[in-house]
Structures are given as C-alpha cells and as structure tokens.
Amino acid sequence: MINLPDDPRHALMLLSSMIEPGDAELDDLLGEVGPIEAVERIWEGNVPERLHRITSASVACTRDPRERCEALVSATAACESRVLIPGDPEWPEQLSDLHLVCDVDEPHLRPPRCLWVRGEGDLAAMCRRSVAIVGARAASDYGEHVADGLAAGLAEAGWTVVSGGALGIDRAAHLGSMARGGPTVAVLASGVQQPYPQRNRPMFDLIARNGMLVSEWPPSSSPMRHRFLTRNRVIAALAAGTVVVEAGTRSGARNTARHAAELERVLMFTPGPVTSSASTGVHQLARGPWEARLVTRAEEVIEDVSGIGGPMAPEPASPSSAFDRLTEVQARLVEALPRGALSDERSLAATAGVPIVTAAETLDRLRELGWVELRDGRWRLAKIDAA
Amino acid sequence: MINLPDDPRHALMLLSSMIEPGDAELDDLLGEVGPIEAVERIWEGNVPERLHRITSASVACTRDPRERCEALVSATAACESRVLIPGDPEWPEQLSDLHLVCDVDEPHLRPPRCLWVRGEGDLAAMCRRSVAIVGARAASDYGEHVADGLAAGLAEAGWTVVSGGALGIDRAAHLGSMARGGPTVAVLASGVQQPYPQRNRPMFDLIARNGMLVSEWPPSSSPMRHRFLTRNRVIAALAAGTVVVEAGTRSGARNTARHAAELERVLMFTPGPVTSSASTGVHQLARGPWEARLVTRAEEVIEDVSGIGGPMAPEPASPSSAFDRLTEVQARLVEALPRGALSDERSLAATAGVPIVTAAETLDRLRELGWVELRDGRWRLAKIDAA
Numbered sequence: 106m107i108n109l110p111d112d113p114r115h116a117l118m119l120l121s122s123m124i125e126p127g128d129a130e131l132d133d134l135l136g137e138v139g140p141i142e143a144v145e146r147i148w149e150g151n152v153p154e155r156l157h158r159i160t161s162a163s164v165a166c167t168r169d170p171r172e173r174c175e176a177l178v179s180a181t182a183a184c185e186s187r188v189l190i191p192g193d194p195e196w197p198e199q200l201s202d203l204h205l206v207c208d209v210d211e212p213h214l215r216p217p218r219c220l221w222v223r224g225e226g227d228l229a230a231m232c233r234r235s236v237a238i239v240g241a242r243a244a245s246d247y248g249e250h251v252a253d254g255l256a257a258g259l260a261e262a263g264w265t266v267v268s269g270g271a272l273g274i275d276r277a278a279h280l281g282s283m284a285r286g287g288p289t290v291a292v293l294a295s296g297v298q299q300p301y302p303q304r305n306r307p308m309f310d311l312i313a314r315n316g317m318l319v320s321e322w323p324p325s326s327s328p329m330r331h332r333f334l335t336r337n338r339v340i341a342a343l344a345a346g347t348v349v350v351e352a353g354t355r356s357g358a359r360n361t362a363r364h365a366a367e368l369e370r371v372l373m374f375t376p377g378p379v380t381s382s383a384s385t386g387v388h389q390l391a392r393g394p395w396e397a398r399l400v401t402r403a404e405e406v407i408e409d410v411s412g413i414g415g416p417m418a419p420e421p422a423s424p425s426s427a428f429d430r431l432t433e434v435q436a437r438l439v440e441a442l443p444r445g446a447l448s449d450e451r452s453l454a455a456t457a458g459v460p461i462v463t464a465a466e467t468l469d470r471l472r473e474l475g476w477v478e479l480r481d482g483r484w485r486l487a488k489i490d491a492a
Numbered sequence: 493m494i495n496l497p498d499d500p501r502h503a504l505m506l507l508s509s510m511i512e513p514g515d516a517e518l519d520d521l522l523g524e525v526g527p528i529e530a531v532e533r534i535w536e537g538n539v540p541e542r543l544h545r546i547t548s549a550s551v552a553c554t555r556d557p558r559e560r561c562e563a564l565v566s567a568t569a570a571c572e573s574r575v576l577i578p579g580d581p582e583w584p585e586q587l588s589d590l591h592l593v594c595d596v597d598e599p600h601l602r603p604p605r606c607l608w609v610r611g612e613g614d615l616a617a618m619c620r621r622s623v624a625i626v627g628a629r630a631a632s633d634y635g636e637h638v639a640d641g642l643a644a645g646l647a648e649a650g651w652t653v654v655s656g657g658a659l660g661i662d663r664a665a666h667l668g669s670m671a672r673g674g675p676t677v678a679v680l681a682s683g684v685q686q687p688y689p690q691r692n693r694p695m696f697d698l699i700a701r702n703g704m705l706v707s708e709w710p711p712s713s714s715p716m717r718h719r720f721l722t723r724n725r726v727i728a729a730l731a732a733g734t735v736v737v738e739a740g741t742r743s744g745a746r747n748t749a750r751h752a753a754e755l756e757r758v759l760m761f762t763p764g765p766v767t768s769s770a771s772t773g774v775h776q777l778a779r780g781p782w783e784a785r786l787v788t789r790a791e792e793v794i795e796d797v798s799g800i801g802g803p804m805a806p807e808p809a810s811p812s813s814a815f816d817r818l819t820e821v822q823a824r825l826v827e828a829l830p831r832g833a834l835s836d837e838r839s840l841a842a843t844a845g846v847p848i849v850t851a852a853e854t855l856d857r858l859r860e861l862g863w864v865e866l867r868d869g870r871w872r873l874a875k876i877d878a879a
Binding site: 251402 | 638
C-alpha cells in the first residue's frame with residue numbers, strides 16, 4: 106500500500122518537487138485524475154513513459170510519499186512561507202492566460218500549478234494593478250537610475266512592481282518601489298528559503314516583509330539556468346505590462362518581453378543612448394517583431410497599461426465592465442456560451458480554444474463568480490444581460 | 493502698357509519675391525492663366541482681394557515688372573545660383589506629393605512653384621535616394637555624435653542627407669555626410685546668397701561645392717519665423733524618410749516629423765537618455781500620434797526607408813516596378829485611368845483626389861515618361877500592360 110497524501114495541496118507540493126513546472130503531461134494527468142491520484146499513479150509507475158522516466162529516481166528513494174509531503178510542509182513553514190494552488194482566493198487568475206500561449210513545442214509554458222509565497226500580503230490583490238520591470242543584471246548607473254525612478258513613480262500611484270530579484274535592473278526596481286512604500290513582488294527561479302543571488306539576501310528579506318517572494322519550486326531549490334526562462338513567463342503573466350529597462354543583445358529580458366507580447370500584455374521599454382551597449386537589446390526590441398511602446402516615466406507606463414483595459418487595470422466604474430475584469434480565458438468561455446442554451450464542456454473548450462481541463466476549472470470559477478450555471482451536467486449563462 | 497516678363501521662369505521668380513511660397517490663391521491663379529498672365533493680372537489689380545492686398549505695395553514701387561525680373565535674374569547669377577521650376581528635368585517630382593496633404597486650413601503647404609539652388613549637381617538625382625536628418629539647434633554632444641554617425645553611414649551607402657542648415661543636429665548631419673564624400677542638401681528658410689545662420693557660412697560654402705543649397709526665396713531674402721515652418725515641408729517631401737535626432741518639447745523638428753508622416757514618408761527617431769531634455773521631444777514623438785521607427789544606425793535607416801519601396805528607394809530591378817518609381821500623385825493618376833478608354837482631366841482629377849491643376853501638370857509629365865497619351869483632348873494609358 107502506498108501512503109498517499111490526503112490533501113491535494115500537499116500532493117501538488119510533492120509533484121512540484123519532482124517535476125519541473127509547466128510540464129504538459131503532468132498538467133494533463135492532473136486535469137484527468139487530480140493531484141492525489143496523480144501521485145498514486147506515479148508511484149505505481151502507471152504513467153506515460155516520459156513521466157515515469159523523470160519521476161522514477163524520486164520514487165525509488167521515497168517509499169512514503171505522504172512522509173515526503175510532511176517534510177515539504179515543515180520546510181515551507183520553517184521559512185515562513187505558504188503554498189498557493191489554483192482556486193485559492195489568493196491565486197492570481199491571470200496566470201491561466203498562459204494556457205493561450207503554450208503550445209506543443211514549448212510545453213513548459215503551461216501555467217503554474219503551485220506557488221510558494223513568502224510575505225504577508227494577498228498575492229492576487231497585490232498583482233491586480235501591477236507592472237513588471239525587468240532588464241539586464243549588468244546594468245549601467247543610468248539604467249538603474251531609470252528603473253528606480255519608474256518603480257518609485259508606480260509605487261506612488263499605487264501600482265505594484267513585479268520583477269525577478271536579480272542584480273542590476275531588477276534590484277533597482279524592487280528597491281525603488283519599496284523606498285516609496287510600495288509593495289513589490291519578486292518571482293524567483295530558486296526556492297523562497299535561500300533566494301538567488303546571495304548578494305540580494307538583505308533585499309529579499311525586505312521584500313518578504315513589504316511585498317512577496319514567489320516561487321514555483323520548493324523552499325530549498327537552487328536556481329538552474331532553465332528555471333530563469335520558465336520563471337519569466339510568470340512575471341509576464343502576473344503583470345498588466347512589462348517594461349524592459351536596459352538589456353544587452355542576449356539578455357533574458359527579451360524572453361520576458363516575448364511572453365508579455367504573446368500574452369497580449371503591454372510591452373514597453375525605456376530607451377537609452379544608442380552608444381550604450383546596455384541599451385542595445387532594448388533598441389532591438391523597439392524595432393520588432395512585437396509592438397513595444399517607448400516610455401520615459403511612470404505616468405506613461407500607467408497610461409499605456411490602463412489604456413487597453415488590461416487584465417489588471419484600475420477598477421472600472423461602469424457596471425457593464427464586470428466583463429472587462431474577467432481574465433482572457435474566463436472571457437473566452439463566457440463568450441463561447443450560446444445565449445439561452447446549454448452547452449457541454451467539450452464544445453465550450455473547442456469554441457473558446459482552451460484545453461478541456463482549463464475549461465472545466467475556469468467554468469467552476471465562473472460559477473463561483475456568478476457568471477454561469479450548471480444544469481444536468483451542461484453549462485449556461487447565469488446573467489444573460491451581463492455578457 | 494505693363495512691361496511683362498517674356499519667360500515664365502522669370503515671372504515665377506518675380507512672384508516668389510512678392511508672395512510667400514505655398515499660397516493657395518496664387519497657386520490656383522497660376523494653374524488657370526500661367527505665370528506671365530498672373531503677373532499681368534496682379535499689376536492690373538485684377539485678382540482676388542487678398543492677393544491684391546498682399547501685392548499692392550510691391551506693385552506700387554515697381555512700375556516695370558520686367559525690369560524687376562531682370563534684377564532678380566542678375567542677383568541669382570551673381571551668387572552662382574539658378575532657378576528650377578516644375579517641369580524642369582532637375583525638378584524633384586516628389587514635391588508634388590504636397591498636393592495630397594495641403595488643405596484649406598493650411599494653404600501654405602502647397603508645393604513650391606520655384607526653387608533657387610546653388611550647387612553643381614542635379615537636385616532630382618541627388619534626392620532620389622535621400623534621407624532627412626533634423627533635430628534641435630541646442631543639441632547635446634551626444635546628439636551631434638549620433639547625427640554625424642548616421643549621416644556618415646548614409647553617405648557611405650550612397651544616400652544623400654537632406655537637412656535645414658541650422659546649428660546643432662542639422663550642422664552635424666551635413667558635415668557628417670560631406671566628411672565621407674556624400675552629397676548633402678540644405679533646404680534654407682533664407683535666400684541662398686546669405687544663408688542663415690551666419691556662423692554656418694563656411695559650411696554653406698562647402699555644401700554649395702559638394703551638394704546643394706535650396707531655397708524658395710530670392711537670393712537675398714532673410715529668414716523669418718514662419719519661413720522655417722514653410723521650409724520644413726520641403727525637407728520632408730524631398731526625402732524618402734526623416735530621422736529626428738534630439739528635439740526639445742517645442743522643437744521645430746516635430747513640425748518636419750508631422751509633414752513626413754502626413755506625406756507617408758518613413759518617420760524615424762534616434763532615442764537618447766530619458767534623463768536628457770534634448771531627447772524629450774523625440775521620446776514624445778515615439779509615443780504618437782504618428783508611427784515612428786526607432787533607429788540607432790544608418791543600416792537601420794536604410795532598411796526602414798527601403799522596406800516600404802518609398803519614392804526614393806534604390807532603383808528596383810524588376811520591370812514591373814517602373815510603377816513603384818512614380819510619385820504618389822503620378823501613381824494615383826495612372827491608376828485613375830480606365831483601361832482601354834479615354835478620360836478627361838476633370839474626372840481623372842476627381843478619381844485621383846488631386847486638384848485639376850495638378851492633374852493637368854502631372855499628366856503632361858506622365859506623357860513625357862511614356863505612361864499616357866492624349867487623344868482629342870482626352871487621356872488614355874499608353875502602356876496598358878505596365879499599369
């Protein structure tokens with residue numbers, strides 16, 4: 106008998122410690138049987154060949170999955186962190202927009218299934234009006250000055266700054282926000298217990314007290330190169346827009362920019378001297394292939410992210426814009442529902458262009474929000490006039 | 493008896509000395525009766541009230557128009573300049589695109605009727621592959637460095653640099669081009685005899701020997717504030733694209749940028765530090781309302797102006813692109829002609845959306861180019877297959 110965890114949250118924590126985030130096969134398995142049975146199947150070896158191969162070492166050295174879950178729960182509590190999973194009130198729903206951009210070539214782009222967070226606030230609330238500021242680690246004084254100024258201006262206007270906790274531009278952005286009393290969110294490529302890089306540890310402690318550290322990996326996980334790229338999609342998805350402040354030609358900020366553009370978030374950049382190699386990547390970005398807006402100060406950033414009524418824009422006043430507050434996936438499903446008729450999940454998923462798993466999950470959430478009703482296993486709009 | 497000039501060119505020179513360029517009423521009168529009869533009507537007072545008012549002082553102190561023409565011809569020769577008028581082989585035909593953007597609120601935007609030029613080259617040939625570089629007089633060292641580098645790169649690639657002859661960015665652009673052996677064209681807001689500003693006189697002499705000084709005003713005319721704005725439309729219309737390098741918030745470069753955008757030329761800018769007030773106007777420009785491309789070096793400028801197959805783009809290789817070499821007005825008229833049928837000027841002008849005067853003038857030019865034929869006072873396509 107396998108000693109299984111009895112809490113789906115614990116099962117997701119365990120799975121996150123074994124399989125890298127965004128894994129499409131695990132995602133599909135979770136959608137099919139849920140986290141606890143997924144653990145059982147993995148321990149039984151009753152999973153697709155690839156999943157079996159990447160989990161067999163963990164399974165071999167862990168006879169009791171439940172015990173390992175308990176160790177993870179203790180480690181999580183020990184560093185004053187906690188775990189969020191989809192469906193939690195604090196879960197940022199805009200992350201599900203990642204379903205729209207992941208494809209078979211890039212399965213690791215699926216939304217996170219589990220987030221470790223360290224900090225006292227409410228992550229969803231904190232990210233509701235948020236902008237990402239990212240850029241080169243090898244930033245110039247000019248670049249750090251610009252990032253600091255943007256972050257300060259955003260903080261003063263009540264916007265949260267999201268970044269990656271790195272040296273250079275990220276650091277200047279986090280500190281600029283906190284220096285004006287703003288909350289800031291650092292999305293890490295390592296665990297929240299010993300965030301990377303070491304030199305930023307005092308800053309990470311400040312962020313934990315004034316904002317939030319976020320990671321898809323268990324507390325003691327070390328950063329790995331591919332984790333930075335995986336992490337970037339979360340930064341782009343959390344925020345209403347991303348500003349790139351300085352980047353060399355091979356900067357990872359370009360990767361975050363791509364995610365922002367593909368997620369239809371607002372992509373922005375701050376220019377620099379054409380003679381500065383620290384701005385070369387930013388100027389390349391400005392020439393395409395994605396539309397990128399030039400910004401020079403926080404007011405322009407706010408104008409740009411507010412202009413399109415993005416997912417995190419200021420609370421709209423008119424009653425009709427309840428629809429505007431839906432995430433992209435939610436909105437697509439609401440629009441996919443025929444007026445005055447019932448529809449099943451499969452056809453709704455097809456019409457909305459989202460995976461069935463996502464459709465099921467999102468429809469549940471839409472029911473909580475009062476948008477849809479379930480009748481005899483099929484869905485219909487609850488408020489005909491609001492759609 | 494009024495002693496009238498016998499050469500239409502001389503009549504246009506005389507009229508240019510009395511009435512500011514781009515005047516819509518004079519333009520219409522010229523279209524109706526031609527330059528010599530226009531002079532006669534003005535001396536008779538047989539013109540619309542406004543034209544009469546602005547010419548009456550000149551008429552009062554000039555009993556003999558022909559004598560005044562001769563004085564202008566002498567003054568023109570004395571400073572080694574000459575006069576171009578529409579229809580001359582050296583006349584840059586792309587100037588007629590200005591017909592497309594002028595409107596009743598801005599009558600001064602009509603194309604020039606007469607250009608004084610000083611320099612040995614062929615203005616039309618020189619502007620066939622040209623880019624305008626404009627910007628602030630109060631430029632920073634950085635801005636002048638950037639303008640110099642762009643101009644040098646354009647010159648090396650065989651592109652002519654067009655600018656306004658001012659201190660700062662204009663000066664750096666002209667000198668950067670000439671330093672690499674490139675031809676450069678300075679479009680002045682004063683006459684070509686004593687170009688403004690005085691401090692640039694040695695540079696103007698260099699330009700006259702290695703490129704071209706261009707002005708819509710008689711040789712000794714002094715610069716006036718409104719003339720800089722009037723002049724800007726010529727810079728924008730001559731070149732395939734305009735690059736703005738540094739500009740304060742109230743810079744005249746913004747005016748040139750607007751003309752470039754309205755003329756559907758490629759509008760470009762070079763960024764600078766967001767902390768530099770010399771770049772503020774440029775960064776504003778980048779945020780709209782017109783589309784403006786960020787460029788950092790000459791290769792990008794050439795890529796952008798070549799990309800759209802603009803009026804001055806490199807000689808196309810394929811036979812079908814003879815059409816691409818037509819100016820916008822020429823192309824519209826060719827397209828307005830029904831295949832295999834005859835059409836009169838009035839209906840062609842209406843279909844093409846250009847003034848009848850322009851249609852008549854352009855159709856004459858298209859006949860010279862072998863595109864159209866005149867039969868019984870009506871027009872038809874000469875080469876059916878080329879259109």
